[in-house]
Amino acid sequence: MLSTDTFWAFIGLVLFLILMVAVGAPRKIAGLLDNRTNRIRNELDEARKNREEAQALLAEYQRRRRDAEAEAESIVEEARKEARRLTEEANAKLRDLVERRTAAAEAKIAQAEAQAISEVRGRATDLAIAAATELLTKKVSGDKANQMVDSSIETVRQRLN
Numbered sequence: 513m514l515s516t517d518t519f520w521a522f523i524g525l526v527l528f529l530i531l532m533v534a535v536g537a538p539r540k541i542a543g544l545l546d547n548r549t550n551r552i553r554n555e556l557d558e559a560r561k562n563r564e565e566a567q568a569l570l571a572e573y574q575r576r577r578r579d580a581e582a583e584a585e586s587i588v589e590e591a592r593k594e595a596r597r598l599t600e601e602a603n604a605k606l607r608d609l610v611e612r613r614t615a616a617a618e619a620k621i622a623q624a625e626a627q628a629i630s631e632v633r634g635r636a637t638d639l640a641i642a643a644a645t646e647l648l649t650k651k652v653s654g655d656k657a658n659q660m661v662d663s664s665i666e667t668v669r670q671r672l673n
Contacts, residue, residue, distance in 0.1 A: 641665055 532538070644664060 637669065641668055644668055
């Protein structure tokens with residue numbers, strides 16, 4: 513048994529393990545493992561902290577987005593109200609303009625009618641005077657006729673105008 517290679521390999525392994533324990537390798541390995549565990553734990557804590565911060569930022573951005581959307585909706589609604597108000601004002605001004613222009617046109621028409629009636633009356637007066645003058649001239653003669661014609665013409669003129 514002392515001559516086999518396996519036996520000597522086993523003895524070498526045992527001596528190596530004893531040497532490792534004597535040097536303090538298990539404590540160093542345990543310390544390294546503890547350090548690694550602590551570092552991993554710290555990284556996990558930092559990752560959790562970063563995740564919580566990211567979630568808080570996400571919530572803040574979502575709140576800001578909702579606020580911005582609400583503000584945009586408010587602005588759009590105000591713009592719609594303003595557009596309706598401006599449209600109503602423009603329509604009212606247009607109605608007033610149309611009414612004023614219609615009234616002005618009606619006034620011009622009434623004035624033209626009055627002028628036409630006046631012209632027709634004037635023309636009718638002139639024709640009536642001319643006809644009366646001709647009739648009286650043919651039927652009445654002498655000074656009395658001239659005086660009567662002049663008086664009649666003057667009366668007709670006064671009554672027709």
